[in-house]
Amino acid sequence: MDWVSYKExxxxxxxxxxxxxxxxxxxxxxxxxNPDVLIPSYIAEKVAEKADSMLVAPAISYGYKSQVKSGGGNFFPGTxxxxxxxxxxxxxxxxxxxxxxxxxEFILINGHFENSVYLCEAADKLVKHCDAHNISVKIYLLSYWDFISEETVAKVFPDGFTGWAVEHGGVLETSIMLSIHPELVDMSKAVDVEPASFPPYDVFPPDPSWVAPSxxxxxxxxxxxxxxxxxxxxxIAGIVKHLN
Known part of the structure; x- marks a missing residue:
């Protein structure tokens, strides 16, 4: 979009x-x-198509450190x-x-669990900054997976759902990517692993043995x-319903 159109x-x-x-x-x-970038970007575009007066900004692609118990950690090349x-x-x-x-008015659509608290901090900081200058702003912060119902979970995981915490690279994200970017998924390389099981604490430095080699x-x-x-x-329907 050119700047004149954006201004209008x-x-x-x-x-x-x-x-x-x-x-x-x-x-x-x-x-x-890059599923954590492509998925919220796709959802944002579809929400903007269905809702009133919304524009999608270019995504922020780099997020907070991958954690062992939610993203596999920083042991893998490319992360x-x-x-x-x-x-x-x-x-x-x-x-x-x-x-x-x-x-x-702003809507932050998060695609990476670890980002959440830092997006909260940024939103809170901006609201306070604007208040100090007599500017009223509103920021909605959401993670797309919070709009998935128990009924849909039961359909997606008919054999039982082990929880969002271990869905990194699993059925959820892979299914979405097969729907929106099948060219970026090669199911012949998919590794069948048991759901991860972690102790009730974190340790630093992180222990690579907690994560499957895949x-x-x-x-x-x-x-x-x-x-x-x-x-x-x-x-998409849930986000539109709440924010339109």
Missing amino acids: LTEGGKCKIILPVGAIEQHGPHMSL TCVSGSALEHYVFDVLQAYVNHGNR GTLSSPVKATEEKGKLILDEC
Whole structure:
């Protein structure tokens, strides 16, 4: 979009800006490094198509450090992360720039679990900064998986659901990627692993033996394009319903 068109669409704060935030992180040998960017970006675009007066900003692709018990950790080549303070300040600066353009409402769609608290900090910091300058802003922060119902979970995991914590690189993300970017998934390389089991604590430095050599925390082999479409349809409809 050229700057003149952007100015016309956003003048007077008449658009909500959707900002996808993800991460570059291994998702097993069967999938590309960027599902955490591509999935929230796709959802953002579909929400903007169905909702009123929304524009999708280019995604922030680098996220907070991959954690062993939710993303497999930083042991794998390609996983490329930033510190929490770096992410917080970067998101704050981007949102502040949009405020300076005249925008007043924002939707952050998170695609990487580890980002959550730092996005909260950035949002809180921006609201307080704007309040100090008599500017009223509103920021919605959401993670797409929070819009998946128990009914859909039962359909996607008919043999039982082991929980979101071990879904990294598993059926959920693989199914969505098969639906939106099948060219970035090679199911012939999918590794069938038992769901990860972790002790009730973290340890530093992290212990690589806690994670399967594939990097996934559960098996992706039962992922299908149809499951991905079911998940996406529900997430998109739910987000539109709450934010339109």
